[in-house]
Amino acid sequence: MTIPSSTDEYTAISKDALVENTKIEFDVFLKNDLGGNSRYILFCRGNQEFSAERRGELLNRNTHRLYISTKDTDKYLKYQEKNLKQIVEDKSKSSLQKSGALYQVATNMVHDVLDNPKSGENLERASTWVGNTISHIVQNQNTFSSLFQVTSNDYQTATHSINVSVIGLLFGKHLSLPPNELECLGTGLLLHDVGKSTLPQDVLDKKGSLTSEEFEIIKSHPKAGLDLLEQNDSIDELSLKVVIQHHENNDGTGYPYGLGGSDIHLFGHISRIIDVYDAMTSDRPYADALRPFATLAEIKKENQICFNEELLKEFICFLGQKNQRSEPRAEDILLDPSFVAK
Numbered sequence: 001m002t003i004p005s006s007t008d009e010y011t012a013i014s015k016d017a018l019v020e021n022t023k024i025e026f027d028v029f030l031k032n033d034l035g036g037n038s039r040y041i042l043f044c045r046g047n048q049e050f051s052a053e054r055r056g057e058l059l060n061r062n063t064h065r066l067y068i069s070t071k072d073t074d075k076y077l078k079y080q081e082k083n084l085k086q087i088v089e090d091k092s093k094s095s096l097q098k099s100g101a102l103y104q105v106a107t108n109m110v111h112d113v114l115d116n117p118k119s120g121e122n123l124e125r126a127s128t129w130v131g132n133t134i135s136h137i138v139q140n141q142n143t144f145s146s147l148f149q150v151t152s153n154d155y156q157t158a159t160h161s162i163n164v165s166v167i168g169l170l171f172g173k174h175l176s177l178p179p180n181e182l183e184c185l186g187t188g189l190l191l192h193d194v195g196k197s198t199l200p201q202d203v204l205d206k207k208g209s210l211t212s213e214e215f216e217i218i219k220s221h222p223k224a225g226l227d228l229l230e231q232n233d234s235i236d237e238l239s240l241k242v243v244i245q246h247h248e249n250n251d252g253t254g255y256p257y258g259l260g261g262s263d264i265h266l267f268g269h270i271s272r273i274i275d276v277y278d279a280m281t282s283d284r285p286y287a288d289a290l291r292p293f294a295t296l297a298e299i300k301k302e303n304q305i306c307f308n309e310e311l312l313k314e315f316i317c318f319l320g321q322k323n324q325r326s327e328p329r330a331e332d333i334l335l336d337p338s339f340v341a342k
């Protein structure tokens with residue numbers, strides 16, 4: 001069956017996005033470019049199983065890209081989220097492909113969490129994602145570099161939340177945190193700015209300096225986040241420490257409570273460093289992204305007293321493994337036809 005159509009009705013996905021022996025739940029097409037016309041040929045119906053034979057057919061054809069109807073994008077993202085565990089455990093997929101799938105799933109899921117942070121189902125999805133990301137980090141080599149490659153430098157609350165969670169999980173592994181604590185740290189970081197969903201968008205997007213009233217509004221977000229999340233029993237106390245303490249400074253000059261030194265939990269200290277690091281290495285409404293080492297120099301010069309010194313040293317050691325953000329950005333990876341394309 002051949003369905004002629006303009007390309008904007010179809011979205012390209014990588015052939016590796018499909019998981020063997022799963023029901024796909026959306027139609028999948030191959031593209032045929034003949035005589036300057038693109039034709040989309042139905043390859044697998046949504047109600048069929050993607051079997052090993054079908055996968056073999058793709059390998060034989062040397063097909064890298066598959067296509068889905070653009071209106072099925074949500075179904076595709078749900079399919080990817082549902083099968084994330086298999087994707088992460090699939091030995092035939094590269095570390096970069098797995099990191100890309102994790103990032104794509106997170107982007108969709110975090111938007112849902114920010115839209116409805118009280119939803120138990122959304123919070124459950126967040127903790128499942130953290131569990132899969134931990135499996136990826138523990139089971140695969142090169143996750144430091146591949147996960148840094150897929151993080152975005154566009155500073156929006158959703159991308160920032162994913163970035164700090166990913167960086168926090170890698171840093172937590174570097175610190176040899178036990179798995180249950182890693183899970184709490186990753187979940188807390190993913191949700192750390194959820195209170196911003198209650199703030200006026202014009203204050204969040206404002207370019208230039210904030211008035212004192214506007215700054216007071218911004219300062220309310222850790223407590224607002226705690227209030228939202230506390231209503232759900234499934235969120236661990238340790239995750240809530242991240243939410244409430246990620247703007248507390250080591251010298252007691254932070255907010256909301258002005259805690260200092262040992263009154264701040266280890267997770268509060270970790271999240272303070274990573275939150276600032278990600279903000280400075282991202283393009284924000286009021287400033288362009290800094291390169292990683294310029295950021296570290298700036299952090300050391302201006303803000304050292306805000307951070308736990310020992311942890312800051314450890315974080316610099318951790319980043320020294322690789323000059324991560326000199327790698328291609330998320331957009332470059334997502335446009336790579338060998339991964340996922342649109």
Ligand SMILES: [Fe+2]
Nearest residue numbers: 192193246247
């Ligand atoms: Fe924050």
Ligand SMILES: [Fe+2]
Nearest residue numbers: 160192193275
């Ligand atoms: Fe933040």
